[in-house]
Amino acid sequence: MSSQTLTVETEAAGSLAGEVAARSGQNLNACYQCRRCAAGCPVGDDTGVTPDRLIRMLILGEKEEAMNNLLVWKCVACYTCGTRCPNNIHTARITEALKHMIKEQHLEPMVPKVANFHSAFLTSTSHFGRVNEMEFMGIYEMKNAKNELTKGGGVKAIVDEIKAQMGLGKAMMKLKRIHFSIDRIKGMSEVKRLFSKARK
């Protein structure tokens, strides 16, 4: 046993946990660390941090750790943790809230591709009202390329990524599973208004 003393900055802890609880609608304090969530989490092996650990970090005010761990980005929103939690805490809602906070605070996402994917998906939706897979994948790969050039694996990483996606794209085309026409909805002005309200 280590003799380290647990120190908690109560004020900071309260404000972080409070903000996440308010945004996610989840009662973090109800967690009694039974770890049923951890047992069911399909990505726990990859992330190291499981839902119970994340909740603990938040309660203890460990902001740096809570905002910088793989669970926030690799959570697949399968909702297994939440449906198995005896106290009904949905950690997928918590990882959503943390992603929003990371974006608002202009912090670097730990897995940029995940952030790029969701942002590209919504950008495409904001253009036509429906997702156009070709446009969406184009925006996504442009974002990835920018990341790789500025701080990632450089040109080789970009080429590998595009090759992988092109392989799937070609196979989908052969099976007529890609459509080329653009479905632009008539009510775009409404959709645009919703997008601008979302930015406020």
Place this chain on the structure above:
Amino acid sequence: MEIAYYPGCSLHASTAFYDVQCRDVLGRLGFDLKEIGDWNCCGATSAAKTNDFLAVALPARNLGIADASGYAEMMIPCASCYSRTLLAQKTLEGDKDLRDRINAELSEKVQGKIKLLSILDVLVRKAKSGEIADRAEKKLAGLKPACYYGCLQTRYPMDVEIGDSVENPQGMEMVCGALGAEAIEWGYKTDCCGASASVNDNDLSVRLMSNIMKDAVVRGANCFVTTCPMCQLNLDAYEQKIGERYGISERLPVYFITELIGISMGIGAAELQIDRHFVESIELLKGLNLI
């Protein structure tokens, strides 16, 4: 019976054949699917992961259109669209301020009237009434599907009543039983395929799917059956890669539930567009003399 219908983006693109099958098969079961006008993308998980307001507002616009359509019920075959739309409806039921903020931007306001149905809600109803069995000209003897529900058919991040077990749902098994297919018992029916991780975190998604694939093979399934377009696309498109990476030699077709019902009704494989699968999916049906 006329019923409102929200196909969503997938059914207009990568799984357009699911849209064709839904209209045909449900039509023969007595449902006249009325696609709601000028619908928009539900935002899927991307909206939820990016912006709380959009996660509700995007499906809310569709709810307004559906409420104005005058139909009592709307069927949404895509598990993700169904989940997001249902969550938006539930959220707006309990949050008048948010409803007012969103309705202020909509020409057709959310009224909270329309009852949302997943494709399984509709099919289980028809299995219970005996109509699916009655319409099954061909019994699907020899077909041993692993019924794959994925995440969003049974799990929601808020309190939602589902008419089935969360951990061990039986709706698809009931439908398969009515068709004369012998659904296997297995342990991964509600496990996650990774969804969009197949694009943005492929190794993770392939690993998750390898568990699903291994269990289905070990339990003796000769195909998968699903209702979710994302699960179908992922398992189908990456099965070869999963097999190579994790040493699985079997390749199982990943059918939509509508394909199995369609085959049993005597609809041709070409009409159902079963040639749109990555994994060869016709030979199994031929070998069992089902087509």
